Amino acid sequence: TQLLEQSPQFLSIQEGENLTVYCNSSSVFSSLQWYRQEPGEGPVLLVTVVTGGEVKKLKRLTFQFGDARKDSSLHITAAQPGDTGLYLCAGEENYGQNFVFGPGTRLSVLP
């Protein structure tokens, strides 16, 4: 089982600021997902990236999958308090296998 690392572990910013969080591994993934989890709830899927170098945008969120499919980043523009939560990345080692989760980045956006 491969290890997914996420950085930073914690991030506290002011409303309106931009931020980037990272998900890294030494192994190649066939696909990678980003989830956001709020207290008392399960993770909610934000995006799935499959192709190396792929960029996907979801409103103010921009997701990028590394060319080598070993890493990914999530960039949030003009963060809002509603963006507060635990951001998890999950990688699929081989198609059809289960996903391995990273430890998450806990984001706090202060009004």
Add this chain to the structure above:
Amino acid sequence: EAGVTQFPSHSVIEKGQTVTLRCDPISGHDNLYWYRRVMGKEIKFLLHFVKESKQDESGMPNNRFLAERTGGTYSTLKVQPAELEDSGVYFCASSQGSGVQGYTFGSGTRLTVV
């Protein structure tokens, strides 16, 4: 559509007792997964059902854990006898196709073994 439902939301039991967690996936989702997060650790895979069959149970920690999905609908995860290290949040997720389409997670069952 109704989401993934898990019951109970919280359970506190004594070491040595038995607990059964239930998951009702989204109707029509053949794939059902159990994951858990123990304190301070990542969410980790336990097992995967396709309909009523166990596709992958490589994440089950030991034989104190038994998962079933009779009829390919809801699933149960029984822990017998429970140990202190079993405490954590147990998540169920379902998907219509493979996981690459994304899982829909339930809210989890927080299990505390005392």
